[in-house]
Amino acid sequence: MPAVASRGRGRRTINEINMVPFIDVMLVLLIIFMVTAPLITPSLIDLPSVGKASRQPDQIIQIIVGKDEKLQLKSDSQSLPISLTELAAAVKRAQVGKDGAAPASSAVVISADKNVKYESVVRVMDSLQRAGIQRVGLSVQLVN
Numbered sequence: 001m002p003a004v005a006s007r008g009r010g011r012r013t014i015n016e017i018n019m020v021p022f023i024d025v026m027l028v029l030l031i032i033f034m035v036t037a038p039l040i041t042p043s044l045i046d047l048p049s050v051g052k053a054s055r056q057p058d059q060i061i062q063i064i065v066g067k068d069e070k071l072q073l074k075s076d077s078q079s080l081p082i083s084l085t086e087l088a089a090a091v092k093r094a095q096v097g098k099d100g101a102a103p104a105s106s107a108v109v110i111s112a113d114k115n116v117k118y119e120s121v122v123r124v125m126d127s128l129q130r131a132g133i134q135r136v137g138l139s140v141q142l143v144n
Contacts (some may be wrong), residue, residue: 057107057135061094063087065112069120084123088131095133111139 062074073082075094082090095106108128112121121138128136 057105059095059106061091061106061108062139063091063108063110063124065110065116065120065124067113067115069116071124084127087124087127088133091128091133092131105135107135107137108133109137109139 059075064072064074066072071082071084071087073080073087073090073094080090091108110121110124125136
């Protein structure tokens with residue numbers, strides 16, 4: 001109900017908002033935030049970083065996805081073209097190596113041309129994951 005003021009000639013209503021309760025509430029909220037802010041402990045997130053592995057892999061197998069989406073397997077000093085269906089078996093053969101024993105740690109790195117569709121790279125990663133190959137990474141260098 002609006003307040004009624006009587007000045008001089010007659011009664012008229014005051015159409016102003018009373019700001020005092022609003023200011024009181026805001027000051028109470030400000031005090032509450034000032035008291036509780038130092039008590040809140042910031043949570044720490046442990047983000048992975050490049051080069052955080054405990055040791056470097058013994059063998060690196062590189063899969064290169066060319067501009068025409070042709071795959072090429074590069075291991076040691078040899079490089080051979082390969083299809084997507086043969087990829088997982090060829091990587092497992094390359095991991096076993098020449099001496100017949102699998103190295104303690106081998107990593108597979110996928111390098112792709114910048115013009116290759118992302119879908120092609122995901123298909124290669126999916127094929128390797130379904131074959132049970134553990135360490136798969138993406139190269140950050142451009143392939144010409």
